[in-house]
Amino acid sequence: MNSIYIHIPFCQSRCIYCDFYSTTHAQSMMASYVQALIREMSRRKHYIECSRVNTLYIGGGTPSLLPAELLSAIFEAIHSNFTLTPDAEVTIEANPDDINNDWLKNISQTPINRISIGTQTFDDQILNFIGRRHNAKQTIKAVDACKQAGITNISLDLISSLPGQTMQHWQKDVDLALSLGITHLSAYTLSYEEGTKLYQMLINGDIKETDEELSRQMYYHLLNTTEKAGFQQYEISNFSLPGQHSRHNSCYWQGTPYLGLGAGAHSYDGIRTRRANLPNIKAYINATDDVPHDNEILNDNELYNEFVMTRLRTTLGIPLDKLTANDRQYCLNIANPYIEKKLLSVKNNHLHLTKEGIFISNDIISDLMRS
Ligand code: SF4
Structure with a gap:
């Protein structure tokens, strides 16, 4: 397996729980960022076997904010530097409110065959509280539009144990998600990451962490409901219809090589070297040689730890x-x-x-x- 991850670190607004590397203030830099991505692609293509790429994942940030001409420039560069295998899994992450017929028309001009939609919950009040810019109706419409456009491999993300989320909310979220005819569901329990607004609210006592017993019940409800719907759990937080697991994410858990492109993106050579591009858009764009990064060579203990941590998931x-x-x-x-x-x-x-x-x-x- 050979995989490519492309990081698009731009968002329109900041969700209060998120600690991914992205910015809401630099959308004017998108075009020069994509030029830098293309340079990095050409410079680092031999990091993996570039003549045989099995999975490509465009994540963020919010890649669905990319204008059509920039998305198409990325794929032109992909085609001139790499060969995607005929059955390659090509995923893009999208916010529900970015998915419309025009956007889907642009997607149909690319090899993208899988869309991962950042749903989080179908409760509008909670969506508003956590700073998402979409509502439940937009997710339902987005899934329908993807299917109408012929994209059938659709994944939704949900978050459980959100502040104010009850068991009833969660049951509705899981039931509704599964009723939409999707092929994949990622369902994460909320974690309070230091440096986020949500974490600060917790420290200030403005919100309380969900009771452990309720979180446990939510998780068991998820396991039972997905199983009844014919979904198979293949990782702690990931469920799919048979054969529809995310091949890209599985490469992270199986230790196969992947090339991470973009500011803040990580790569792994499949042996013992990890590389992390620094999370700094300006430095990334301005790099004249290799982009700023750190390399980490794993010793035997670290290799063992990684093996245990990734495989046990x-x-x-x-x-x-x-x-x-x-x-x-x-x-x-x-x-x-x-x-x-x-x-x-x-x-x-x-x-x-x-x-x-x-x-x-x-x-x-x-x-x-x-x-
Ligand atoms: S849209 Fe995604 S990446 Fe951007 S702030 Fe929200 S959760 Fe984070």
Whole structure:
């Protein structure tokens, strides 16, 4: 597998929970940013096997803000530097209120065959509170418009445990999402990230974190409802109809190489080197040589930790035969008490989280990691 991620760090407004790298003040720089992306693409294409790219993901930020001519310039550069395999999965993230017939017409001129829509919830009051610029009706219309335009591979993002969100809200969110004829659902439990407005509100006592028991019930409702709808869970927060899992995101959990382009984008060589482009649009645009970045070469312990952390998030789990004898022994010693409590289980030589274990996965994963 060879994958490309392209980061578009522009947003029209800031959602109060978000800590992704993006700016609301620099849309006038979009054209020069895309030129810089094209330069980086050509300079770094050999980071992966450029003659065989299986997945391409345009994320952000808000890539659906890109004007048609800039999106088309990105794809021209993709075609001159890389070869997408005939069955390549090509995804773009979109805000529901950016999806209309004109936008979809532009998309149809590109190889994009999958749209990931930032829904978060169908409750307009909560959407407004968290700073989203769309409403529930716009999401429903957006999904319908995508299907009318012939795009059938559609993913929605939902967030649970949002402030003010009740079990009834959550049931409605999951039911409505699944009723729209989508193929993929990503459902994350809200996390309060330092530096966000939401985190500050929590610290100031303006809002309260959702009670743990309610969060647990929300998660179990999600597991049961998606299963009844024929969706398969393939990662802690990701569900799809059979065969429709995100091949791009799976590459992050399977440790295959990917080239990350753009300010703040990350790359991995599939061996032991991670690279992070610095999150600085101006420095990115102005770079005359390679764009500013940091490289991190993982040592054996870090490689083991990454392996455990990424594989345990998947339903398949950790393939024990891929660990060295020492690492396997270490891992199983720590895992045994969890196996006895039925929070972890071993099947077909893979160590995986059970339904009960998923809920405390962060604790289990951090225990299994070497310090
Ligand atoms: S639109 Fe997406 S990237 Fe932009 S602020 Fe909101 S959540 Fe963050």
